[in-house]
Amino acid sequence: MLAVAEAPSAERPLLIASDIHRHFEGLHAVDGVSVDVPPGKITGLIGPNGAGKSTLLAVLAGTLPASSGTIVFDGRDVTHSPAYMRARSGLVRTFQLPSEFGRLTVLENLLVAAPNNKGDSLFGALMGKRYWIGDERRLVEEARALLQRFGMSAKESDYAGNMSGGQKRLIEIMRALMLRPRLLLLDEPMSGVHPKIVLEIQHYLQDLRAEGLTILMVEHELHMVERLCDSVVVMAQGKVIGSGTMATLRRQREIVDAYLVG
Amino acid sequence: MNSYYAANLLIYAGVDIIALLALNLQFGLSGIVNFSFIVFQSIGAYTAAVLSLPPDSANGGFQIYFGGYQLPFPIPWIGGAVAGGLLSIITNEVITNARPLVNGAAGLALVPPPFSDQIDPNTQSYQFLYVGITAVCVVLVFVLASRVVNSPYGRSLRAMREREIAAIAIGKNPVQLKMTVFILGGIIAGLSGAILVGFIQLWAPSVWLYPETIILFAAIIVGGRGNNVGAILGALLVPVGFEEVTRFIPTTIGPPGLIPALQWVAIGLLIIGFLWFRPDGVRPEPRRVFEGAPVLEDVDHARRG
Numbered sequence: 001m002l003a004v005a006e007a008p009s010a011e012r013p014l015l016i017a018s019d020i021h022r023h024f025e026g027l028h029a030v031d032g033v034s035v036d037v038p039p040g041k042i043t044g045l046i047g048p049n050g051a052g053k054s055t056l057l058a059v060l061a062g063t064l065p066a067s068s069g070t071i072v073f074d075g076r077d078v079t080h081s082p083a084y085m086r087a088r089s090g091l092v093r094t095f096q097l098p099s100e101f102g103r104l105t106v107l108e109n110l111l112v113a114a115p116n117n118k119g120d121s122l123f124g125a126l127m128g129k130r131y132w133i134g135d136e137r138r139l140v141e142e143a144r145a146l147l148q149r150f151g152m153s154a155k156e157s158d159y160a161g162n163m164s165g166g167q168k169r170l171i172e173i174m175r176a177l178m179l180r181p182r183l184l185l186l187d188e189p190m191s192g193v194h195p196k197i198v199l200e201i202q203h204y205l206q207d208l209r210a211e212g213l214t215i216l217m218v219e220h221e222l223h224m225v226e227r228l229c230d231s232v233v234v235m236a237q238g239k240v241i242g243s244g245t246m247a248t249l250r251r252q253r254e255i256v257d258a259y260l261v262g
Numbered sequence: 263m264n265s266y267y268a269a270n271l272l273i274y275a276g277v278d279i280i281a282l283l284a285l286n287l288q289f290g291l292s293g294i295v296n297f298s299f300i301v302f303q304s305i306g307a308y309t310a311a312v313l314s315l316p317p318d319s320a321n322g323g324f325q326i327y328f329g330g331y332q333l334p335f336p337i338p339w340i341g342g343a344v345a346g347g348l349l350s351i352i353t354n355e356v357i358t359n360a361r362p363l364v365n366g367a368a369g370l371a372l373v374p375p376p377f378s379d380q381i382d383p384n385t386q387s388y389q390f391l392y393v394g395i396t397a398v399c400v401v402l403v404f405v406l407a408s409r410v411v412n413s414p415y416g417r418s419l420r421a422m423r424e425r426e427i428a429a430i431a432i433g434k435n436p437v438q439l440k441m442t443v444f445i446l447g448g449i450i451a452g453l454s455g456a457i458l459v460g461f462i463q464l465w466a467p468s469v470w471l472y473p474e475t476i477i478l479f480a481a482i483i484v485g486g487r488g489n490n491v492g493a494i495l496g497a498l499l500v501p502v503g504f505e506e507v508t509r510f511i512p513t514t515i516g517p518p519g520l521i522p523a524l525q526w527v528a529i530g531l532l533i534i535g536f537l538w539f540r541p542d543g544v545r546p547e548p549r550r551v552f553e554g555a556p557v558l559e560d561v562d563h564a565r566r567g
Contacts, residue, residue, distance in 0.1 A: 084435045104421060108550055112414075112420075119413045122442050125410045126410065128409055156555055
């Protein structure tokens with residue numbers, strides 16, 4: 001349905017990250033991590049605080065450059081692509097802390113992410129409203145459909161900065177969906193969110209997966225990971241220490257000791 | 263009020279409005295803090311002056327590089343606008359030290375105003391012709407600036423201003439966005455300088471000292487960041503209103519330089535006062551409510567776009 005691009009072939013992973021390193025001076029935040037993200041699934045990325053999960057997500061999205069390693073997205077090497085190019089190609093991330101555009105309305109937060117608006121260039125802007133109003137109307141409809149789906153239609157004209165923590169999370173997910181992503185990188189989408197909205201986000205993510213969207217998600221709440229994720233990658237001290245389903249991981253002593261205390 | 267003073271005030275207002283619409287695109291809309299803004303205006307003024315002057319003028323005949331011709335209006339003004347856009351790194355040092363270029367610290371004087379070969383610039387009708395030309399430029403720049411501010415492109419600039427890293431994450435290229443708005447602002451600032459030099463007929467480094475930029479920033483903060491109408495209000499309230507009012511304070515009070523120094527203190531207090539009590543300015547950036555939006559009680563003051 002609306003904001004999800006066509007899923008790639010099921011044979012090959014949508015994203016292949018090989019031997020990724022990210023150093024900060026002497027600190028090896030990500031230390032030789034290799035991860036494959038299968039298409040049409042939700043992959044969880046878990047691990048204790050400081051394990052390097054968010055750094056890995058930032059490296060995959062291009063927000064932080066990798067010190068070494070390669071990232072192949074949908075068959076194309078994107079290791080040296082800037083973050084904005086990766087986003088345009090469908091590799092879209094969200095942030096650990098709310099990152100709404102505070103002085104833009106909720107609807108504008110969605111519209112600003114939409115590609116293919118003739119008015120979104122200096123030339124288009126100077127040509128005047130008549131030149132781009134057709135695109136704008138189409139995108140407003142698209143954005144309103146998303147707002148309705150996420151139950152936020154009534155808030156469209158409010159400043160995004162005035163929304164609650166949970167609503168800001170939803171705005172960020174909707175904003176990412178406006179880009180028609182192929183792979184959504186979610187950094188703790190449930191953190192600081194009211195339990196009622198946590199359940200809503202869970203249902204939305206399940207629906208998006210059913211529509212073919214691929215998701216890689218950093219999450220601390222293990223019950224949520226168990227319910228949502230098809231497979232899970234466990235990180236500790238910058239390395240991958242295991243991967244598989246939660247049921248398999250719970251049987252591995254080293255992983256249980258390192259992280260799975262529950 | 264004598265008519266020369268009125269024309270003078272109107273032209274200064276027009277020049278300041280154009281400059282502030284440019285600064286609003288850079289600072290108000292896009293969040294780019296460009297403290298060298300005055301350089302853009304000054305480069306525009308210098309270029310317009312050089313292009314207007316006849317070959318045997320004060321700067322030693324730099325015009326020979328333009329084929330030895332006195333160029334007709336509006337080529338000097340267009341040249342000023344283009345130069346403002348292109349030349350952003352020429353500094354006060356270069357101007358002051360490169361004497362053969364624009365006559366060093368002495369500046370350029372007796373710059374022929376537009377149409378001066380056809381109409382006597384010292385007549386009242388010429389003054390109001392100049393006011394008219396300035397007004398046309400103000401309207402033109404206002405229309406262009408409004409198109410940018412109210413477009414999806416302006417929305418992208420506002421998003422970059424709000425949170426650059428999130429803007430990158432949705433596919434915006436901040437380098438391209440900043441460079442484009444920087445050049446656009448520079449072009450408009452250059453035009454404002456060209457208009458000013460055509461009127462005052464002289465240009466020297468002492469006219470465009472860096473604190474002048476602070477006055478323009480103060481005007482944007484007072485008027486309302488990100489709002490073109492706010493930029494116009496700011497121009498009328500600060501560089502025109504505030505400076506004109508304080509001009510009438512007798513300068514004989516206290517030691518020499520006290521009153522001009524207090525003017526700067528007052529500008530500083532104005533900025534701090536507004537940032538503290540009314541950070542959005544007299545005319546805040548409007549909230550964009552789209553056609554067909556659910557009607558809410560608290561959006562009555564918002565603009566429908």
